[in-house]
Amino acid sequence: AKQSISQNVCFYDGEMDDVARDRARMAKDLWQAIEEGQFKLNYQVQKSIATSETTGYEVLLRWVHPERGNVPPVDFIEVAEECGAILPIGEWVLREACREAATWEPHLKVAVNLSPVQIAHADIGALVDQVLQETKLDPSRLELEITESSIIVDKNRAMAALQAIKALGVSIAIDDFGTGYSSLETLRSFPFDKIKLDRSFMTELNESDEAKAMVRAILALGQGLRIPVLAEGVETSEQLDILRSEGCHEAQGYLLGRPGPTVEKSVGLAA
Ligand code: C2E
Ligand code: CA
Ligand code: CA
Numbered sequence: 001a002k003q004s005i006s007q008n009v010c011f012y013d014g015e016m017d018d019v020a021r022d023r024a025r026m027a028k029d030l031w032q033a034i035e036e037g038q039f040k041l042n043y044q045v046q047k048s049i050a051t052s053e054t055t056g057y058e059v060l061l062r063w064v065h066p067e068r069g070n071v072p073p074v075d076f077i078e079v080a081e082e083c084g085a086i087l088p089i090g091e092w093v094l095r096e097a098c099r100e101a102a103t104w105e106p107h108l109k110v111a112v113n114l115s116p117v118q119i120a121h122a123d124i125g126a127l128v129d130q131v132l133q134e135t136k137l138d139p140s141r142l143e144l145e146i147t148e149s150s151i152i153v154d155k156n157r158a159m160a161a162l163q164a165i166k167a168l169g170v171s172i173a174i175d176d177f178g179t180g181y182s183s184l185e186t187l188r189s190f191p192f193d194k195i196k197l198d199r200s201f202m203t204e205l206n207e208s209d210e211a212k213a214m215v216r217a218i219l220a221l222g223q224g225l226r227i228p229v230l231a232e233g234v235e236t237s238e239q240l241d242i243l244r245s246e247g248c249h250e251a252q253g254y255l256l257g258r259p260g261p262t263v264e265k266s267v268g269l270a271a
């Protein structure tokens with residue numbers, strides 16, 4: 001059985017060092033933020049490279065704290081995971097995202113990030129099912145993005161969770177592919193519908209032949225496994241040109257559109 005994480009962090013202790021105290025304070029603020037509705041969502045466009053058409057939007061969480069101001073996810077997701085607040089936050093994100101997407105044109109998909117903690121500590125299949133019924137969003141329009149760290153903790157549990165999600169008709173993308181623990185074994189044994197090529201590859205794409213070779217290899221892998229590849233962090237038309245000539249399917253990044261508060265405001269410069 002999983003240990004309960006919800007009681008983990010949220011107390012003060014005179015012995016704590018500054019870092020621990022800051023984190024405890026943030027954990028307390030996070031629980032309050034849930035109650036007070038300080039979170040909002042941004043949307044970033046995803047486009048087909050061949051046709052330039054919008055295929056969907058990724059949902060990105062934003063925290064507007066009354067004193068701290070805008071707190072970026074890199075500064076709070078980890079604390080939220082440690083203290084368990086990511087469970088109610090993640091549930092809110094999923095529900096809001098599906099509610100919003102149900103108002104879009106019906107060919108557009110919505111991509112929602114899932115924390116490893118949601119897979120390890122929530123009945124994610126039941127939650128997704130419930131939210132789809134509540135919001136009446138067609139399951140084929142929802143994509144859940146997971147990182148490989150979701151899988152390595154407990155492979156069997158992760159497999160069961162992903163299968164429950166797939167059984168609903170919801171698709172699954174592997175996020176940040178090519179970094180961290182990425183292994184070919186995971187790609188082969190889990191039922192992914194999309195590979196999201198980590199944006200670290202884009203940075204070097206125009207400079208190094210090695211980066212290009214890596215991208216080409218991952219695209220070939222996707223092709224062999226019949227899994228489409230989306231490139232993240234596309235900032236320049238040079239990068240987009242290379243991706244197009246290498247047969248990459250979709251792209252996301254500042255060139256195509258910055259994250260914005262509404263899908264209309266997530267506008268592209270070029271495509
Ligand atoms: P991610 O899932 O890899 O999301 C993509 C991040 O790259 C976003 O940062 C996005 O704003 C940024 N980005 C997009 N295009 C470009 C580009 O062209 N160049 C550069 N330099 N960056 C670009 P953001 O919104 O700060 O989110 C950071 C991370 O926080 C996300 O990485 C994801 O891991 C996590 N996150 C965000 N929202 C959620 C959520 O609702 N739930 C969970 N569990 N995690 C979330
Ligand atoms: Ca993501
Ligand atoms: Ca990513």
Ligand code: CA
Pocket residue numbers: 176
């Ligand atoms: Ca990332």
